Amino acid sequence: MNILGQAVKHKKYGKGVITNLSENSITVCFSESQKLFQFPDAFPQYLTLKNKSVQTKIEKLNEERFREIEERKQxxxxxxxxxxxxxxxxxxxxSQVAYDILEKDIVNLDYIETGCLLSGEMKGRPRIPSNVQPNSAIILTDCGNGGEDERCIIGIAMAGEYFWGKECTDKQIKLHEKYKLLLSYENRISFWKYFKREAFPDQWGRVPFKYFQNQTMQKIIxxxxSKAAGTEQEEELMxxxxxxxxxxxxxxxxIT
Structure with missing residues (x-):
């Protein structure tokens, strides 16, 4: 914005003219002195332009700048x-999660449902995933067209970096925007390789997610x-x- 030569008025120094303009300062020549001001900060707190149209443009510029500063601070x-x-x-x-899901539902998946409590005084209310934190990984599992013995890990995701399960009230575990992946068929692995059947009763349809040990999740990933070495998904998985x-x-x- 070129405001050189524009007439201004200062509360103390009176009328003046803008004689120089840099990226963040202006020089104003008054009748008895020459002063340097921050630009656009000096408007309208100290300086007022005679040209109302230009004054309005500078005020809008200030508003945008203050908004950017506030957004940056937040x-x-x-x-x-x-x-x-x-x-x-x-x-x-x-704090790690195994989740039962159909493969067709993974496309553009942004969250997984926690379901509702099935019994007790809180029956029907949202299940609070209190153990899920930003360090939680979620393995997405599906039986395909087979039975429970065929349950396979078909995808993996991290919980959202700002997700804290204790504060969740909408039945949704938010997934990380970057760290989520549907595994290619060659990189899928059997779920029951890592768990005993008695530790996971056949209730996946009623309780869609189950917690398990962090060390087990490290082993799975x-x-x-290791299985994905040399495949297209190697870098993302690493x-x-x-x-x-x-x-x-x-x-x-x-990983060798």
């Missing part, structure tokens, strides 16, 4: 709170990464594995 505050919360986060021993180990404060094992 973003920094949110990031600082996130870092502090992650730093003090207690890693629960069973490690094995999937990034997910590194992220998982980082947020769970687990030593990352080299």
């Amino acid at each position: 973003r920094m505050d949110r990031e600082n709170k996130y870092r502090n919360r992650m730093y003090t986060m207690k890693i629960l021993q069973k 490690f094995d999937i990464c 990034e997910l594995y590194s992220y998982f180990c980082s947020v769970n404060r687990i030593q990352e094992k080299a």
Whole structure:
């Protein structure tokens, strides 16, 4: 915006003319002095333009600038709170999730449903996924056209980086925008390789998700990464594995 030569008025110095303009400052020549002001900050707090149209444009410029500053401040505050919360986060021993889902429902999946409580005084109310935190990984499992013996890990995702299960009231575990992946057929692996059947009763249709140990999840992701070596999904899976180990404060094992 070129405002050189524009007439202005200052509350103390009176009338003047803008004689120089840089990226963030202007020089105003008054009858008895020459002053330097921040631009556009000086409008309208100290300076008022004679040209009302240009004055309005500068005020809008100021509004946009203040809004950007406020948004940047809010973003920094949110990031600082996130870092502090992650730093003090207690890693629960069973904060990983196995989820029952049909493969056709994974396309563009942004969240998984927690379902409702099935009994007791709270029956029918949303199930609170209290153990799910940003360090939680979710393995997506499906039996395909077979029975329970054919249950397979067909996808893997991390919980959203700002998701805290204890605060969830909408029956939705938000998934991470980046770390979620539908596994190719060659990289899928049997679910029952890692769990005993008696630990997972056949109630997947009624209770869609189940918790399990962090170490077991590390083993699952490690094995999937090893299986995916040399495939198109290798890089994405390795990034997910590194992220998982980082947020769970687990030593990352080299995959050979």
